[in-house]
Amino acid sequence: MTIESSPRHLQLRDTLFRRWKTLGLGAGDRIESQNEIVRFCDFSLITVVKTLKDLESEGIIRRQVGKGSFLVQTPWAEAHWRIGFFYNRDTVGGGIFDNEFYTRLVMAFEKGVVSDGHEFIMGSFTHQRMPVGMWDALDAVVLTGFTGETRLEALGETSSQVSLIDASLDGDRFHSYRLDYGPAFAEMFRESGARRRTYLYLDSKFSSNEQAARLDAFRHAGAGTKVDQRLEIIAVNQETDVGNTDALKAAIEQVRPDVVCGHIHQAWRPLIRSIVPDAAIYPFLLDSAAPGFVVDTAGWMRTILPMIYAHLGDRQRPPAIHTYPARFRP
Known part of the structure; x- marks a missing residue:
């Protein structure tokens, strides 16, 4: 059963989890009141009240009269993280494993993620299409291969934490992990x-x-x-x-x-x-x-991955560009 065909209160539940995940809320954080929820989404007050009561009975939120409602647990978060690496197949000619540079990059990234006890997922996107639905099921996605032709609207639509590797975009919208030559x-x-x-x-x-x-x-x-x-x-x-x-x-x-x-x-x-x-x-x-x-990929990953994990723990940190130096070998 798709989200669109599920009961309204389950649709709202998914919407709230997605919103709270995107905002980086954790246990103890205050959530919106029922009236605030009605204002930002297309659900009736009856549906909102039922959904919040269900969440309270499940122990996911705690409601205090005169103080508001607070998260008790975050069911969308697991003990391990699901972290994806996605490349632009319109840029990487012939596929990522036909490109030695990107092959080594993705292998080093995967080794670091798995060694740290997390789940690794790899995929691709194009200049015109990005798999936002897949990204929403992940905790973080690391993307590479942007050019001036790449449409960027989808980057603001996913609830997954977006980071860029060997890439950056104007406006410092995301954490970027660049190489400094x-x-x-x-x-x-x-x-x-x-x-x-x-x-x-x-x-x-x-x-x-x-x-x-x-x-x-x-x-x-x-x-x-x-x-x-x-x-x-x-x-x-x-x-x-x-x-x-x-x-x-x-x-x-x-x-x-x-x-x-x-x-x-x-x-x-x-x-x-x-x-x-x-x-x-x-x-x-x-x-x-x-x-x-x-570039020493093992050293690069030792620098990058702790930052990604820290940003998952505190998604409200302001984005920044992080650089890692290449060395010259004559």
Whole structure:
């Protein structure tokens, strides 16, 4: 039986649990009066009174004359949490397990959640559709893969706690766990010493806050060198059109870079080597001993997961952007 076809008092019960969960209410917190409930939802006073009496008889709320009603327990909360990881399949070309970066990210996240005794769920969304109904059944969802094309309305509709990983949105609406490549870029340029070198940065064609932040960090680090470096930038599709390398090949042939860095797909290495055999190649990497800008996912998860759990315990904490530094491996 769906919520829509269930009795009205059970529909109201679900609505109240969803609202209290979204507000992050816990045992001892005051809930709305019956008149306040009538005002914010489409239920009659008779239905509201019956629902509140049922909740009181079940020991979920306690009503005190002249003081109001208070939560005694939160039946939507369990001893363990159900935490989901959802990626944008319109952005991650070929699926998440065809993408080494995101594969390592989701595996590290799952390992951390399960090791902490919680339940892990993985899924996806698209630019146009997000599975809000599924998210409502979870305590928290961690999302990644936003671009300028992604519709965001659904993010405000779910009762699940929303966090963003390797992603952020304007307005600080959610806790965001970003990677900071600024220090790693600066270390790469310091390696040049007093030499002037040509750097070709492969910028992602997928417009997002993270894409823009990485490009800004690269430019800022390059501008801070003792010797002026030559910085060249080309936009690439490292996700959904990997085989189209004409523009990349032309840029490498024209620029003849000493360093190629940024959003480098593994399949492009032979092409780069065939044109500039001695060029250094520095891609974005997770848990790798290869040269590049490397993130230790175990350390990242040790930083992120306690924050997610704390925010579940206190969902009224103001959202913030949390950063974790990448390191440069020459």
